[in-house]
Amino acid sequence: MPKPPNREEDFVLEEPSPDPPVRFAEQALLGALILEPLRIKTLGPLGPEHFSVPMHDALFAAMRTLTPPAAAVHVREPVWITSLLEQARPHARGLTASYLHTLVASCPEPAHAPAYARMIVANRTRLTIRNAAEQLIQAATHPAPPNPCAHVLDRADALAAVLDNLAGLFPSHPGSVPRTPLPPPPPRDASPESGTVEVEQLLLSTAAARPACLSEMRWLRPEDFAVPLHGVLYRSMSSLAYRGDPIDAVTVLWEGQHHGLLDSGTTPQEVLDLLATPAGSAEHWGEQILQRALLHHAHATGLHVRAVTNDPANTPHQLVTGSRRALADLSAVRARWQHATRPAPSGPRRKPAPPSRAGPVTPRLIPATVSTRTSR
Missing domain, CATH: 1.10.860 (DNAb Helicase; Chain A)
Known part of the structure; x- marks a missing residue:
């Protein structure tokens, strides 16, 4: 028999949260x-x-x-x-x-008023840094057209300005690095709707067919790829280019096996098929990949800073120090993005247009999991 509604025991009052x-x-x-x-x-x-x-x-x-x-x-x-x-x-x-x-x-004790004031300022410091980190996360996860990277970097600059303003309020002291466990990096978006997989495969196939572009794309790194398999293929191409060896689909496959390319069950024929659809400009596809990597790093940086501010064990100086270290990682990706998109010396750089075809470019998709073992 069902319980009658609105019985007194159905209403459980939650304990009020303690005052901070x-x-x-x-x-x-x-x-x-x-x-x-x-x-x-x-x-x-x-x-x-x-x-x-x-x-x-x-x-x-x-x-x-x-x-x-x-x-x-x-x-x-x-x-x-x-x-x-x-x-x-x-x-x-x-x-x-x-x-x-x-x-x-x-x-x-009224004489301790300055100490109480410092506590209040320290708490506001925590909330101010956290708010700037939340804005960085929002900008990274909800890109603002037409230039999402510029918006994200503006938020990163705003966070850096907050840290600079707060740094002078709290003296440095030993042991200022926060020991807060960092959250795992956010997952990369490799869904079909995002177009990430197709862009990465087009970059790889185009670079394999026209490897001269690799010397102009040193701003791109294997870790910028959302799909681990694609990062290994790009590392293989970069290794061949660095040694001055010939680059084509077969040489990339051979080099890739030394980087763990086949450990996940990907077959050689699948790799050859992936590298068989060159289209458009490799620089164009590379910039799209790097843009996605920049947004991903900004998201990870915001999560890192938020985790540090959520830990009450951290002092204000630790908050500033830990947040600055997180921003330093983002700055490295930012420098590569600025190098990739800076205007050419002769005038404004023209971004290469995607290939014009009767239909959309749809490279063959293959399994996207592979070991990222270093080269032997």
């Missing part, structure tokens, strides 16, 4: 300033925007606006509390005199 440590730091600081208003001059670069609770924001803004009473008056009369309530209540309707007494009771 910064909440107690904010209460302690405001309590200190209620007790000793003149200590507001010792707080350094603290502003209302650093507080996590809107009521605390409004109350601190009122403290900065009002002139503290003389010490003798403050001891005898509640002039300071009355003025704070009048100034802050229009911006914090729930503020009461009772809550001001709660703040006073939450302050262990």
Whole structure:
């Protein structure tokens, strides 16, 4: 027999989440300033925007606006509390005199107000870096036409500017590298809808047919390919080109076996078929591959920085140091992208157009998993 609806035991109240440590730091600081208003001059670069609770924001803004009473008056009369309530209540309707007494009771020692202020600034630092990382992730996962790379790099520059502004607030100290376990890199999009596989195969077949382009594409790396098999094939071509050996489908197949090309079950005939459909310009396909790699690295960088900010064990200096290291990895890909897309010395570079055919170019798809073992 089914249970009757709306029984009392069907409603389970969740335990309220505990207040974060910064909440107690904010209460302690405001309590200190209620007790000793003149200590507001010792707080350094603290502003209302650093507080996590809107009521605390409004109350601190009122403290900065009002002139503290003389010490003798403050001891005898509640002039300071009355003025704070009048100034802050229009911006914090729930503020009461009772809550001001709660703040006073939450302050262990008014002389520690500068330390409480540093805690509040440190928490805002964490949130500021995290917000910049979220914007980088958003730009990488939702590319903005017509130039998604420019948008992503703007977000990366904004994150770098945030880190530069925050670096001077916190002194360096030993052991500043965060030990936060990093999240796994996001998966590469190799779905048929993305066109990634087709673009990579067109690059490989075109480079095998016209290998002279490889010397002009040193900005492309095997790790830029979304499909491991394609990265191994490109590494094989690059090795042949570096040694000055002949390059065609057969020599690439032979070189590829030394890089683990056949370990995943891919047959030699499948490799030859993949390299048999050259079309268009290798530089054009290479730029598309590198663009996808740049967006992928930006996504991974944003996830890295977000993970560091989500770890409360990290100090503000560790947050800045760890985030800068993550950006350094993205900068290496950025440099290659800028090299690939910079204008030619004689004038603006014309991007080669894709091949014009009666129908779309559809290279034969083969299994896309292979070992990435280094060359023996």
